[in-house]
Amino acid sequence: MNLVARDLVLSFETSCDETSVAVIENGNKILSNIVATQIKSHQRFGGVVPEVASRHHIEQITGCIEDALRDADVTYDDLTSVAVTYGPGLVGALLIGVTAAKAVAWAHNLPLVPVNHLAGHIYAARLVEPIEFPAMALVVSGGHTELVYMPEEDKFEIIGETRDDAAGEAYDKIGRVLGINYPAGKPVDELAHQGKDTFKFPRAMDSDDNFDFSFSGLKSAFINTVHHADQIHEELSREDLAASFQQAVVDVLADKTQRALKEFPVKQLILAGGVAANKGLRERLTKEIASFKDTKLELVPLSLCGDNAAMIGAAGEMLYRHGARADATLNADPGLEFEWLADEAK
């Protein structure tokens, strides 16, 4: 007989262009993490087409459940709970995961735990090492760029966010100008490492007294530079363009994060989200954290930066312990957001 009961979460993630189902043990161990990515399909269109994404999710969903259970070598009887991303994301995509998770929870009489996708990105860190609180997370992804303060494990408070484009979105847009198909983040990152910051693009809001970001000015400056050069038939170095763009992004992210750490001393800084895979950003934060003696940097491993259900299970186990439950009426919430830090607490 197994004396120590295992907590097993079956988790679902379908917020964008990945269909993913995972089994997580005790909130921090991946028993399986099946990710079916649609990138190849959407590359035909240069970006994610929502109706196409929904159609792919429904093709994949039950096959992913079977694979996740088989790889984890568990049955429904072993499970403790079912966790699912219910927002933010594309509504039609979210609904496939939400409906499937509700069906599984009902069929096997399991509790259903609703998970915020961004809480998932942050909790991916837990799959490597326990998170220590208070903690700060820099969440940088395709749709979000925000600094999230976590006084306790189930409290997520925004202290700053992008006022326009998300960092990943900016990468994808300037990537297009360089002739790089979506998702452009990784190739631009690689190009950047072969060039130098020669263009000195603007660092928007860098010296403002807040923790907010803006990337649309940088994006426009980049596009204008390239278009102007095209008009006068001047060839610019793609490597230097990428390096200059990346340096501007990394500077602003690192500066604001440092300022946030000064105002909110924390035990851990977590770098999470798709753009957390960025080599330049990882290197820079690793360097900067040295001056914060009491703060450890937790870089979400590359394999868990993009969307996956393992991170949803990691957050789901924590939320389950705090009593988060959904019933069969659970709907997708495409615009779901964390609360801002309450003013009086500032």
Add this chain to the structure above:
Amino acid sequence: MKILAIDTSNKPLSVAVMDNDQLLAQTTLTTHRKHAEFLMPVIEDLVKKADLTPTDLDRVVVADGPGSYTGIRMAVTAAKTIANTLGIELVTVSSLLNLALNVQRADVLINPIFDGRNQNMFTGLYRWNHGTIETVIEDQHISLGKWLPAISDYEQPILIIGDTASFEDDMRNVLHSRLLTANPLMGIPSAALLGQYGLAKSPVEDVDAVVPRYLRLTKAEADWKKLHPNEDTHNYVEKV
């Protein structure tokens, strides 16, 4: 055999629980298009009211389209996941055929219609033959202008049901007295009839492969296909 039958193809939602062809419980709602919120609670409630538990079910029958893309996805996602997770059978039935089941008469051709916007329709043509319903013209997404010539040569009267309002006048101009209309309640799907019909059908072999019967590519895919007529459209999704 205990059957769960689901149709959320358009605005109405209809769910039934059957014991073979006996109806145990049924709910049909036409008030909201909130299938994401209502479908699973209705299923939960009906199975309970039928004094069953999920594991008592033997088969799921789903109207898999055509219809509203989100609507047919809700029904098909719920149906294929329930079938897969409980290890039970899944039967898929055309949503247009399910509507045609409301008209149990052999003297007409039954023409169920879902509005496809801009004078387009999702439609097909059905008839009863010695107690079984038969397809006369396959379900398709078609403009009214093309559908009319396709159905105008039949001798039998044509009875339209479903989203008939925006098509009826134009159809009467061509079909005259051969066009029949029905009680609007016949335009609302019945999950009990769906379950009964699904009882006699053979289940799908591969539940994982079931997808809704959209009958239409997305605009992005249609445009892309025009530019790449010979490209293999499989294997766009990869497990990594």
